[in-house]
Amino acid sequence: MSSAWENRVSLFGESHGQGVGIVLNGLPPGFAPDWLEIKQEMRRRAPGLSALTTERRETDEVEIWSGIFQGRTTGAPLCALIRNEDASPADYGETGFKPRPGHGDYPAFVRSGGFHDYRGGGHFSGRLTAPLVFAGALVKQILRGCGVSVGAHILQIHTIRDDGFAAAALSAELLAALAAAPLPVLNPAVRPDMENAVAAAHAAGDSVGGVVECAVLGLQPGLGSPFFDSVESALARLLFSVPAVKGVSFGLGFALAERLGSESNDAYYYDADGRVRTRTNNCGGVLGGLTTGMPVICQAAVKPTPSVSRPQETVDLRQKTGAVLSLKGRHDPCVVPRAVPVIESVTALAVWNLMEGMEGRHG
Amino acid sequence: MSSAWENRVSLFGESHGQGVGIVLNGLPPGFAPDWLEIKQEMRRRAPGLSALTTERRETDEVEIWSGIFQGRTTGAPLCALIRNEDASPADYGETGFKPRPGHGDYPAFVRSGGFHDYRGGGHFSGRLTAPLVFAGALVKQILRGCGVSVGAHILQIHTIRDDGFAAAALSAELLAALAAAPLPVLNPAVRPDMENAVAAAHAAGDSVGGVVECAVLGLQPGLGSPFFDSVESALARLLFSVPAVKGVSFGLGFALAERLGSESNDAYYYDADGRVRTRTNNCGGVLGGLTTGMPVICQAAVKPTPSVSRPQETVDLRQKTGAVLSLKGRHDPCVVPRAVPVIESVTALAVWNLMEGMEGRHG
Amino acid sequence: MSSAWENRVSLFGESHGQGVGIVLNGLPPGFAPDWLEIKQEMRRRAPGLSALTTERRETDEVEIWSGIFQGRTTGAPLCALIRNEDASPADYGETGFKPRPGHGDYPAFVRSGGFHDYRGGGHFSGRLTAPLVFAGALVKQILRGCGVSVGAHILQIHTIRDDGFAAAALSAELLAALAAAPLPVLNPAVRPDMENAVAAAHAAGDSVGGVVECAVLGLQPGLGSPFFDSVESALARLLFSVPAVKGVSFGLGFALAERLGSESNDAYYYDADGRVRTRTNNCGGVLGGLTTGMPVICQAAVKPTPSVSRPQETVDLRQKTGAVLSLKGRHDPCVVPRAVPVIESVTALAVWNLMEGMEGRHG
């Protein structure tokens, strides 16, 4: 069904080159984006927003190169460019041959035969998520027009855990409220603890990871396609494209492994509006690889930022010896808050692709 | 890079129709499969193998329809067919309009407008994993010829947990030994507890889930391609195609969320053989979406079999009312042991695809 | 748009193995095929139908392996198998190492390292078009339900030329009448000459080629997608998959090279029904890679059957010397009549794919 992905999105750029960018194919013609809202969405990902994140400042002005005419999409490929600013390449000189542990430097070196742009991770940098958030912001607007909402919150930072979406009364309004919060959580009481956990790591020159939970409301039942284009497959493919994501789950996820079948199945009933719903949503809105019509709920585990201040053991690929690496420069003690709009964006892109594929199928 | 997946594998069939099958494209010509070994691999997935699994008996004889000539692959598409036997469709009559909770019946009904083959889940049945295991067994042989081994064990059943691959001394021999065990675990001491957990669920007419952990040894560094064809993306896409998988993670997975960066990074060193290795493998052999050259380690959470004996609340889609469903017939109290070769197989298929894409790139 | 092709159709089998077959993905659920009509369509391609074609007799019974339940499509992959009969492999022994000029034997040998199934061309045989015609017959029925008709005639055999579709009053009825004729031509007067040309070649142990012209009626304007999924690209890809096709053109095709712009442009007007039409259809219903709403008209040049009786110069790949090849057995003096339903079928498959892609886009 949704094998058109390659046709849809093309992402390019490097952390310290000219800039980054994205080409979106297959946008519906005639859509007038709300540019102000897109700008706000991009600010959610931008560094320097809160005390929790890195100090690198980027204005992230998006230049629309194609695909928009008189303020509306034309249906032709939309290319958006974001020029790099405030780059300080000098900080990254050593990474060309002393790979940073936990980063992609070493495999990127091997893959490219040493010809990669190693500055700040180059093409493997989190900077590439800026155009993804642009694309996600645009697609979320298109989805909203179809009655579909996408939103996320921080389920966990280090050992501090927010309530889950499973027990929440989900609504488009709740998701919008979360998007407006700098540290989006369902239970505000956990916020100080999360902030403290990040501050403590920052003070120690260290970093912390976390989990982002994302919900998609308003999807019709029956989206997706067995085998290789299950809803979980389609979303996981994009979620695992986001740097630092090391786990993806749906509904109760790994907790289902510990459950009995009778505790896991979601019972069906006819709701007052005549629609079939389930009493619980343990399966996260997906059964048999298809949407059930209940909210699709997924979690993405984000590993701690690998850039930490303390000296680390590594190798010198030129001299072929061991080496010690001490990273300088500005580093995020916790990328989880900035990852929230990224996770929302790739989820929105995957859902958009699933919906288009589906309509084609049933046309 | 590896967007050729659609070109590679085509899976078809239904649980209670003529049979199931698979078409494999792009096999290397001249390969002489070890048919006996393939048969043994398929027996690992076959029902009725141990007391833990369903009693439905299937011989799962594979008929090679094309792509083999004089005992060797020709490079042309290989089609393999497995005819259905011992089907008892009468057991499944009600599922056409009374969807089983936890199964794909309801979304499949909506997706097909009610025209799906509902017998035993039809195309959404676990039966479709039989040809996948055939394909995986063949591809594992091909990979072995390239020095790549794929193997798996049961990391968890219900609350009983085996040791992890992270702490094990991984070798092709260990993986081969696991493949020969009916209940493959690293720590034999947990086996009786696992068997007891399954037996208890069975006695209660219930079921249990678990986690399968898979390892791939011998991969060169630098496989995979950012953004949308990361190694995690490629593997997760196929792992989430397997029915009942609700979570996928790499290395320490969700546990990384609770860690500090300094506890998570894998330090590099030059090994005695002059190759770069990492002291630990918390990242599961993947950084920046690329292989590091260390074993790729992933986990797949398998939810409990949804078919349980106790009466369940559902709906009658014909009468548009609530209904109660009491499932009869033979049901697996735990599919985790049978899922092991399936997880191995889709992992092998994904890895094969990644390797071929890569060689093309670097040719 | 239509990059889903790989997902759609998987073709497999060999000329003298178990049989041939096809997997169709993405069929709309609930469609009840007219099996009798499909059988008739397959008879149009079958050998032994007229004096013009080879004497090999095949019943070409199609076995539906999956995707049909209670006489209707389920939307799950439909696998259709056609078993080989009446094969006489002994005729083809030498072709394993003495490649037949004009056939794919030699490049297939190189590509497979000598492990190809060389019997009767193996996977490269025209026999593979049997499942394509099955698929085309099914898809033509589905298209008909959307008001789209596909039909073809023989535009040329050797030097004998029929009238073109450009000047004809095209209608679904005309296309249906052509499908019922053993030698479908617009001008019946050319039929005896065509038959004579084939008979003369047959008598001389030789063969002749020709041109098939195909029309698609009822397409909405605006189908297709620049750049790489133009309507011409989509159709040509499949038309050039048909063995023996060496040229594809649209509208006036190569004759446009000799024309002035003022003689080539198709003038627009509003027709009585309020729809935009063109006075002429020199562009074959495609402009800018998109359908204009006029009939799509294309031509496919079919080279003469390479299997001729007279001795031919070739090489002996085992002995690495020159050799002479004298082909025995039954050979088609002219495959053009049998190519007509094949050309129709791949055109129908390409159009179906374009339409589905389009609906998805505009949903």
Next chain:
Amino acid sequence: MSSAWENRVSLFGESHGQGVGIVLNGLPPGFAPDWLEIKQEMRRRAPGLSALTTERRETDEVEIWSGIFQGRTTGAPLCALIRNEDASPADYGETGFKPRPGHGDYPAFVRSGGFHDYRGGGHFSGRLTAPLVFAGALVKQILRGCGVSVGAHILQIHTIRDDGFAAAALSAELLAALAAAPLPVLNPAVRPDMENAVAAAHAAGDSVGGVVECAVLGLQPGLGSPFFDSVESALARLLFSVPAVKGVSFGLGFALAERLGSESNDAYYYDADGRVRTRTNNCGGVLGGLTTGMPVICQAAVKPTPSVSRPQETVDLRQKTGAVLSLKGRHDPCVVPRAVPVIESVTALAVWNLMEGMEGRHG
């Protein structure tokens, strides 16, 4: 095999917007492009080069946005941008609702619901071929490093016909010499007649079409993949993406329809260097959809430029009435010379994709 196309090239931009551009995925890392040569190649396509072409002047400076580091490819996506200059949008105002006959205006209007960028054809403009020629120039350099040469000549303008590649002594040197000529022909005697044909059309406010013939030397035998990725399919898909191409053929092409089999088959022999070759190359270097090792030779029919000065019948899509259109502005009387490097470029891109796919397969 080569279904990775969507992953490879992403083309975007409009004739009178910010500019045009292309993203190339999967380039080999470490390649140092010869930028001067690329610039020369782009000049071959640029307007204003000779008296035969339009007067619009464009410098077509290429800005490399990503994928190049220290003068070499990194293997990450290469994005190249070409800014629009010297646009005179006022010339094109009417085309928004009075579609130009022979252009894509009308189907683009329908496809986009009237939201397309109609200025100068927008995304459907020949301007999009500028980044294609950039990409082709780069890929031709890469192919040259693999011993593969791509070149083309003008086979026909209006009724004036050059000699064909079939009879020529093909060499990389010959192809290079053709690339250096403003009006590349094999037989210089036809050049004045071609120039006169164009001048006559120009004087009459009219235009002429032609045929470009392209050759690829140095390909190994066995490239390509049946069924849907035949060499002809792969090349035709891209050739038909080029605006104005209405026919594509290989070897003798449509002339094969008139031939006997005995006149068409290419006899094999062992050449002095021990390699298998054919005495003739009527099949254009492709048999069974695979390369034979002989030069691949194809032809592309280019229709006359639809923009002619004389008044033309069209419709007014706003008023829903008939209308008359008189085009002003600068128009190419013959795009064939400028099409030569475009045809070479898409052929090179298709061949590159085939070769990469193949190496992956046989690795």
